[in-house]
Amino acid sequence: MEPKKVGVVGCGTMGAGIAICMLQSGMDTVVCETSAENLENGLNRISAFFEGSVKRGKMTPQQKQERLNLIQETTDLQDLVDCDVIVEAIFEDVRIKNNLFRELNTICNHNTIFVSNTSTLSITSIASGCGRQDRVIGIHFCNPAPLMKLVEISHGLETSDDTYNKAVEFSEYLKKKVVTTKDTPGFILNLLLVPFENDCIRALEQGIATVEDIDLVLKHGLGYPMGTFELLDNVGLDIHYAVSMSLYNELKDKRFAPPPLVKKMIDAGHLGKKTGKGFYEYNKTGMFGAV
Amino acid sequence: MQIQQIGIVGSGHLGTILSQKFQGSGIPAIYVEANEPSPAKMSVLQDCQFIIEVVPEQLSEKIKVLKHIEEIVPSEMPIAITISSLSLAEIASSIRNPERVVGLHFFTQANRDKLVEVIRSLQCSDTPYLQVYELMKKIGQVPVRTKDVPGFLINRLFVPYMNHAIQSYEDELTTKEDLDTAIELGLGYPMGPLKLADVIGLDDYLFTANTLFQELYDTKYAPPSLVNRMVDAGYQGKKTQKGFYEYSSLEEVKE
Numbered sequence: 001m002e003p004k005k006v007g008v009v010g011c012g013t014m015g016a017g018i019a020i021c022m023l024q025s026g027m028d029t030v031v032c033e034t035s036a037e038n039l040e041n042g043l044n045r046i047s048a049f050f051e052g053s054v055k056r057g058k059m060t061p062q063q064k065q066e067r068l069n070l071i072q073e074t075t076d077l078q079d080l081v082d083c084d085v086i087v088e089a090i091f092e093d094v095r096i097k098n099n100l101f102r103e104l105n106t107i108c109n110h111n112t113i114f115v116s117n118t119s120t121l122s123i124t125s126i127a128s129g130c131g132r133q134d135r136v137i138g139i140h141f142c143n144p145a146p147l148m149k150l151v152e153i154s155h156g157l158e159t160s161d162d163t164y165n166k167a168v169e170f171s172e173y174l175k176k177k178v179v180t181t182k183d184t185p186g187f188i189l190n191l192l193l194v195p196f197e198n199d200c201i202r203a204l205e206q207g208i209a210t211v212e213d214i215d216l217v218l219k220h221g222l223g224y225p226m227g228t229f230e231l232l233d234n235v236g237l238d239i240h241y242a243v244s245m246s247l248y249n250e251l252k253d254k255r256f257a258p259p260p261l262v263k264k265m266i267d268a269g270h271l272g273k274k275t276g277k278g279f280y281e282y283n284k285t286g287m288f289g290a291v
Numbered sequence: 292m293q294i295q296q297i298g299i300v301g302s303g304h305l306g307t308i309l310s311q312k313f314q315g316s317g318i319p320a321i322y323v324e325a326n327e328p329s330p331a332k333m334s335v336l337q338d339c340q341f342i343i344e345v346v347p348e349q350l351s352e353k354i355k356v357l358k359h360i361e362e363i364v365p366s367e368m369p370i371a372i373t374i375s376s377l378s379l380a381e382i383a384s385s386i387r388n389p390e391r392v393v394g395l396h397f398f399t400q401a402n403r404d405k406l407v408e409v410i411r412s413l414q415c416s417d418t419p420y421l422q423v424y425e426l427m428k429k430i431g432q433v434p435v436r437t438k439d440v441p442g443f444l445i446n447r448l449f450v451p452y453m454n455h456a457i458q459s460y461e462d463e464l465t466t467k468e469d470l471d472t473a474i475e476l477g478l479g480y481p482m483g484p485l486k487l488a489d490v491i492g493l494d495d496y497l498f499t500a501n502t503l504f505q506e507l508y509d510t511k512y513a514p515p516s517l518v519n520r521m522v523d524a525g526y527q528g529k530k531t532q533k534g535f536y537e538y539s540s541l542e543e544v545k546e
């Protein structure tokens with residue numbers, strides 16, 4: 001399948017990144033948000049990315065314009081009617097995602113595939129009772145989506161083989177490397193990463209080592225590209241807390257539960273780079289440096 | 292502080308590597324074999340500012356050598372002990388001045404040989420600890436400060452991650468190739484966990500995980516049963532040409 005027209009619902013951090021991947025591959029892309037203001041913010045993210053590419057000499061201003069011309073912006077789900085694939089990247093809440101798919105099911109063509117970019121929720125639950133459970137699948141993009149090569153594809157209990165095959169083709173069309181996992185919370189990456197991060201936070205709480213020394217061990221001892229605390233500051237402590245809680249609620253394994261320090265830091269406003277202070281401190285100019 | 296001389300007591304590979312590192316940093320080091328420690332042989336240590344002990348990881352051996360050192364060197368001289376899984380407090384307690392004993396956990400694998408964990412026991416006092424920490428910087432190591440807890444810092448974090456990855460594979464969450472690819476591309480780690488286990492050696496990994504579990508009794512440190520069965524079957528990883536993956540002898544030679 002060569003998808004001609006695709007859609008993204010929710011144009012925040014991930015939705016914008018996924019839309020960029022689609023535009024890079026030359027697909028007509030419908031971008032849907034909840035309000036005109038959110039839509040504008042989302043489109044600004046997309047054009048800022050392409051503007052950066054132009055500045056770095058990776059594309060011409062004309063190529064940038066060609067990509068932006070592929071966007072159809074909307075706040076009306078009706079405009080997604082004839083998409084081949086729709087990726088949702090809305091809030092991480094199973095009820096909200098399920099409602100979206102129920103509504104889209106009444107709008108979209110029979111063949112449209114619904115993709116969820118959830119990090120922690122069950123694809124089966126998101127699809128449950130939406131009316132086309134066989135055409136719902138998970139494709140988990142990594143942040144920042146335009147730069148990260150990997151996607152994790154996971155099929156819900158009712159996802160058909162045909163849908164799986166189309167999702168693989170679609171991902172390859174976006175030039176992504178596919179790994180396939182079962183529909184388990186956190187798939188592979190977050191399943192292994194989140195408890196590891198929490199173990200690092202616990203080691204800090206227990207006074208086994210400092211923030212700097214734990215990051216040094218990971219970079220020099222295990223060759224990781226970034227220390228856990230650098231990574232958490234980039235992700236944001238509030239996001240880490242939400243992801244940990246969501247996984248804990250599904251798995252009931254204490255390794256996933258956010259250690260108390262995370263909640264304390266959130267209460268104190270130490271969310272990471274975006275507030276200028278997390279495990280490390282950031283000066284104002286460097287604050288929004290990372291993607 | 293200008294360092295005149297370091298004394299290295301011990302034998303084997305690590306001792307040789309350390310002597311070279313000191314030599315390379317322009318710090319004179321004398322090397323004393325610990326096989327047959329005698330007061331005559333040990334007397335050269337008197338003029339050193341630091342002693343580093345590199346005796347194999349065996350409690351009785353370490354204590355024996357430490358007691359010999361103690362008889363020769365001044366009571367305030369810092370003594371660094373290389374250690375990988377024993378209790379530092381227990382070793383330090385065997386001499387009269389345990390506050391000057393500092394632990395060092397080195398890594399000999401090529402890509403992480405810069406790292407050294409500098410371990411502080413309950414008894415250790417600030418001055419020798421900081422002196423040993425600074426000494427490691429002087430010879431170009433990346434020292435990290437950690438406490439005398441099972442697994443110190445790195446294995447305490449590494450073992451639960453590895454167990455979890457191996458368990459996920461045993462539970463058929465995905466294929467071994469996809470698991471390793473996800474970690475390499477998604478997290479940017481240099482090697483996926485199953486490939487890495489093969490490189491470390493399943494038997495050595497099993498030993499490390501079991502040691503931690505037997506001290507901490509937290510199941511996150513307990514090795515998955517698949518590791519036990521693989522070792523039972525002789526699948527120890529690269530060194531036996533079969534672990535999670537298979538290796539041709541040709542490949543073995545190439546690396």
Ligand SMILES: NC(=O)c1ccc[n+]([C@@H]2O[C@H](COP(=O)([O-])OP(=O)(O)OC[C@H]3O[C@@H](n4cnc5c(N)ncnc54)[C@H](O)[C@@H]3O)[C@@H](O)[C@H]2O)c1
Pocket residue numbers: 009010011012013014015032033034038088089090091092093100117118119120140141142143
């Ligand atoms: N941030 C990450 O690192 C990351 C990585 C992989 C997956 N995810 C997943 O991607 C999804 C989105 O995460 P994010 O970080 O981009 O969140 P975000 O808050 O940046 O963006 C969510 C966007 O969705 C919009 N939205 C909410 N409900 C909507 C609806 N009903 N219709 C249309 N738009 C709606 C919001 O206005 C918002 O702009 C979540 O499921 C998250 O778990 C996030």
